[in-house]
Amino acid sequence: MPSLIARQWRRSLQFRTVVSTLLLTALAFAAVGAFLSNQIASGLYEERFEQFRAESSNGLTEVGAIFSSASTTDADSTVQLVGDTLPSLEGGGADAPRRFILAIVPDQTTEIYVPPFASDNLTESSAIPPAMVDAVRSGDDQYWSATSFIDSGERVPGVAFGTKVALPPAQTEYALYLIYDLSSMQATLDYIHGVIWIAGTLLLVIIGAIAWFVTRSVVGPVSHAAVVSEKLAAGELQERMDVKGEDEVARLGASFNHMAESLQDQITQLAHLSQMQQRFVSDVSHELRTPLTTVRMAAEVLHDARANFDPVNRRSAEILYNQVERFQALLADLLEISRFDAGAAVLDSESVDIFQVVRHVLDGAQPLADACGSELTVISRETECVVEVDPRRIDRILRNLVVNALEHGDGKPVSIYVASNPDAVAVAVRDYGIGMAPLEASRVFDRFWRADPARARTTGGSGLGLSIATEDANLHGAWLQAWGSPGKGACFRLTLPKLRDSVLKVSPLPLPPRKGGLPVRPSVGTAPEPLPQLTTLLKESHDAR
Numbered sequence: 001m002p003s004l005i006a007r008q009w010r011r012s013l014q015f016r017t018v019v020s021t022l023l024l025t026a027l028a029f030a031a032v033g034a035f036l037s038n039q040i041a042s043g044l045y046e047e048r049f050e051q052f053r054a055e056s057s058n059g060l061t062e063v064g065a066i067f068s069s070a071s072t073t074d075a076d077s078t079v080q081l082v083g084d085t086l087p088s089l090e091g092g093g094a095d096a097p098r099r100f101i102l103a104i105v106p107d108q109t110t111e112i113y114v115p116p117f118a119s120d121n122l123t124e125s126s127a128i129p130p131a132m133v134d135a136v137r138s139g140d141d142q143y144w145s146a147t148s149f150i151d152s153g154e155r156v157p158g159v160a161f162g163t164k165v166a167l168p169p170a171q172t173e174y175a176l177y178l179i180y181d182l183s184s185m186q187a188t189l190d191y192i193h194g195v196i197w198i199a200g201t202l203l204l205v206i207i208g209a210i211a212w213f214v215t216r217s218v219v220g221p222v223s224h225a226a227v228v229s230e231k232l233a234a235g236e237l238q239e240r241m242d243v244k245g246e247d248e249v250a251r252l253g254a255s256f257n258h259m260a261e262s263l264q265d266q267i268t269q270l271a272h273l274s275q276m277q278q279r280f281v282s283d284v285s286h287e288l289r290t291p292l293t294t295v296r297m298a299a300e301v302l303h304d305a306r307a308n309f310d311p312v313n314r315r316s317a318e319i320l321y322n323q324v325e326r327f328q329a330l331l332a333d334l335l336e337i338s339r340f341d342a343g344a345a346v347l348d349s350e351s352v353d354i355f356q357v358v359r360h361v362l363d364g365a366q367p368l369a370d371a372c373g374s375e376l377t378v379i380s381r382e383t384e385c386v387v388e389v390d391p392r393r394i395d396r397i398l399r400n401l402v403v404n405a406l407e408h409g410d411g412k413p414v415s416i417y418v419a420s421n422p423d424a425v426a427v428a429v430r431d432y433g434i435g436m437a438p439l440e441a442s443r444v445f446d447r448f449w450r451a452d453p454a455r456a457r458t459t460g461g462s463g464l465g466l467s468i469a470t471e472d473a474n475l476h477g478a479w480l481q482a483w484g485s486p487g488k489g490a491c492f493r494l495t496l497p498k499l500r501d502s503v504l505k506v507s508p509l510p511l512p513p514r515k516g517g518l519p520v521r522p523s524v525g526t527a528p529e530p531l532p533q534l535t536t537l538l539k540e541s542h543d544a545r
Helices: 002-011 013-069 075-089 129-140 185-232 248-304 311-341 354-372 391-407 438-442 465-476 534-542
Strands: 098-104 142-151 154-167 171-180 350-353 374-378 386-389 414-418 422-432 479-485 491-498 518-520
Touching: 002 013, 002 386, 013 075, 013 154, 013 185, 075 098, 075 154, 129 142, 129 154, 129 171, 142 171, 154 185, 185 248, 185 465, 185 479, 248 311, 354 374, 354 386, 354 391, 386 391, 386 491, 391 414, 391 422, 391 465, 391 491, 438 465, 438 479, 438 518, 465 479
Parallel strands: 374 414
Antiparallel strands: 098 171, 142 154, 154 171, 350 386, 374 518, 414 422, 422 491, 479 491
């Protein structure tokens, strides 16, 4: 329940507004109620207290005078005097019942004639506070104090007034108390408190209903706008807000609808333009394949017969052959990108050992590594790791990363790290060459992006290799991430889920990976023999960065 309230508090502006209004109103009511209760109680008590003090003063003085002027000489007449005089103190003076207590002052040497005498069997110890008892016994004035006593089995509030009197014939000292019952005043005050609480509760409910209605009229359109905006973000561009009235909220709705219409028009135009561009690239790529095949055949014939040419024509034949190869690689990448853009790319998943894919990639890249003077090394604590992937696409990703590392590794060793956890497997390709800045690492997967815009197009690939690798990784639900530092090399990490359609949470390898595990150098002879077209595939990867 507390978590549900906290969730509503975070997510609902109306709930937060209504609850805040109720809490602040309740605090205000509590403060005002406490002030009114205190003022009413003070006024009621002070007014009655003055009446009580005047009545008690007259009564106690009158009784004291009667006792001091009495001429009784024996116990019976003294008891008769007390029995006839004290009942006159009882009654309903000042709208409050009165009771009396006559108690002996202890430690006297005179003979005691009259025992303690009181209304309703009250006693000095149960109805009079000890401080007032001490004050009356030791003083000669009238004293008062708030008190409480038992009446009909219930403790009721009261106020006590007391003084010291003397009874004949030996002028024995007694403490005489007059007690006022304040239960009627307390009942009146309780009734007032009840009325205040009931009125405050009703007002709180009414104010809460008003706050809910007012905030609903304001927050409702805002919530509706949030729902509509979420649908627009999800691609439902036809959604619009309901506009009613001519106030600020209505103008907001109209402006929102106008913005949505403008966005829909622009998005539709951009989508149409994007489709035209994709269709144009796809059509041009397909149309170029036939003449390019013819040109390549002619270039191969000229390249094979270049030994019979003079030096100028021989060089021209070599340049023509190389550029046709480059053009064919670019055309293949464009066709692959067009398939991704058209949503026609699909996975052909099967369970494979990732080490078999890595070995196949390294076998194909070994000639390039020998030419660059770089050493290829696999570093892993494992010898087998089965994953559900499309091996052709994973092979293309890793081949692209390894060839890029060799091209930019400055002849230094290139390490391939492999690690896994229960949910994922990661392959990281680490080189120690020229490296790249963090900004370059964030853009390296963009299409046709080059770290050095001034670099000639005769070096590097088509600029689409890493973009295609990213699309292949996205098809698998994988992560393809890059790290680089100028002068310290670069690292590309591919993290794959072991099971298809599972969601990645963490990569088994840090980026860049730390050296660890046992190095395993795969032998070229352990991999299957390369297919006839492998030379072309390797060259495409060679030109991919």
